[in-house]
Amino acid sequence: MASIYAALDDVSLRFGERIVLENCSLDIVKDAITCIIGMSGAGKSTILRLLDGLIVPNSGHVYLNERDLCHTSERELNVLRRKVSLAFQFAAMLDSLTIGDNVALPLREHTDLHEPQIRKIAEDALESVGLQNVYHQLPNQLSGGMLKRAGFARAIVTRPELILYDEPTTGLDPIVSHLITNTIVDLRKKFGGTAIVISHDLHSIYRMADYVAMLFEGAIIAYGPVEEIRRSENPIVQQFLHGSEVGPIPL
Amino acid sequence: MNALERFGQSTIDFLEYAGGVTQLGIDAFRDIFRLRVRVAETISQSALLGVQSVSIVLLTSLFTGMVISLESAIQAVQFGVGNLVGGAVAYGAFRELGPMLAAVVVAGRVGSAIAAELGSMVVTEQIEALRSMGVSPANFLVVPRLLSLLIMMPLLTIFADVISISGGAWIANIYAHISYSSFITSMRQTVGFEDFAKGLLKAVVFGMIIALIGSYQGLGTRGGAAGVGRSTTSAVVIAIILIFIANFSLSYVLFGSR
Secondary structure (H helix, E strand, O other): OOOEEEEEEEEEEEEOOEEEEEEEEEEEEOOOEEEEEEOOOOOHHHHHHHHOOOOOOOEEEEEEOOEEHHHOOHHHHHHHHHHEEEEOOOOOOOOOOOHHHHHHHHHHHHOOOOHHHHHHHHHHHHHHOOOOOOOOOOHHHOOHHHHHHHHHHHHHOOOOOEEEEEOOOOOOOHHHHHHHHHHHHHHHHHHOOEEEEEOOOHHHHHHHOOEEEEEEOOEEEEEEEHHHHHOOOOHHHHHHHHOOOOOOOOO | OOHHHHHHHHHHHHHHHHHHHHHHHHHHHHHHHOOOOOHHHHHHHHHHHHHHHHHHHHHHHHHHHHHHHHHHHHHHHHOOOHHHHHHHHHHHHHHHHHHHHHHHHHHHHHHHHHHHHHHHHHHOOHHHHHHHOOOOHHHHHHHHHHHHHHHHHHHHHHHHHHHHHHHHHHHHHHHHOOOHHHHHHHHHHHOOHHHHHHHHHHHHHHHHHHHHHHHHHHHOOOOHHHHHHHHHHHHHHHHHHHHHHHHHHHHHHHHOOO
């Protein structure tokens, strides 16, 4: 039986009057890539933020490596976050720092490494996502695809146990999207660990996912290996996978 | 919502705001006292927030010192107390004019810049990225800005003091024919180092207000570009109001007995 690295247990979350998650449970298998699919605004990115301890649910529990994040102080969370990296949808690079300084930031903050070592590790991280000669460039000098890959470099630089990718291929052309998907697969092969990917890009999902979870109306309605989800008889899943306007999903 | 509910909600909002700013201040000062300070960033912020404010502080202080002297010097001479003008100008500059002018100018220029920068970082998820990396935004962003203003505000106030008194002396000499030596003698007889030092203490408090309000408004930004605009405006308005309240309170406490 596959071991579980992270989990949501009966989580409910509201933003004001709006219910985002309701009694939502999800297990994230260790050392696998789990893709979360669902309609825009369904709360997929919120799940990533819950798993990174950036949001606390109104009820339920969020577990990371058997540790309940809902009962963890901010100081302890900061220690736990060293094992988790979040690659943001738009990279969220600090625009006052160079790409190299952005990638090196987690190392400067959390390790006692000397500057030459930090620089070497940051350059290696950038190289592993196919970026060279960008160390001294500012974020606004890079294209969208390059920025996303720089964000990946920052995410892997501390060798985290869990990487959370928030819509890594959204808004990119098919070629760059393909490149990004390959990068995620390659990074996992190279460094191991667990990954959760939020995506609408079904081609990418079929290529990289070990498991797929579908979020609908605040809860996970389907979960399993990618082939099992593709064959699912759930009409909601089938409507989503086929992109059909006709079906139980309200438009 | 009836009047009582509105009053209750306003009270809750005010207490939440005051508590939030206080907590941010406690977090930032705790890091400063533990010497968890980013020196390079603090120097950079000092240049950005402080040095680049020098010219505007000098200009406003010069003309304010000149106008006070213009209004008072001729009348003072007519009443036969021209020898008191230097003291009056210096008295006002050290105790009120220098720190207040510098603070209001810096609140407008720097408070808005801090709120806008941090607000933009919020809407582009940079603050969330810092938190997700286990980096405290208070330590990474607020401490350098707070520390730089705690250092730069007294320096700007010294410039404001000197230039406003100089402008006052010049106008008193030109329009009321009060000699520079008479002006300086009057200053020496009227104000002491204590007045100067207490003015600088005010400047430190004003610097703290500008940095904390700007940072809190920026970090609390919601709602994209429009939210950044709202945060920026609020940062300036709230900081200036608090500066005036703090100025009265400090004057009462520091100079109340004289």
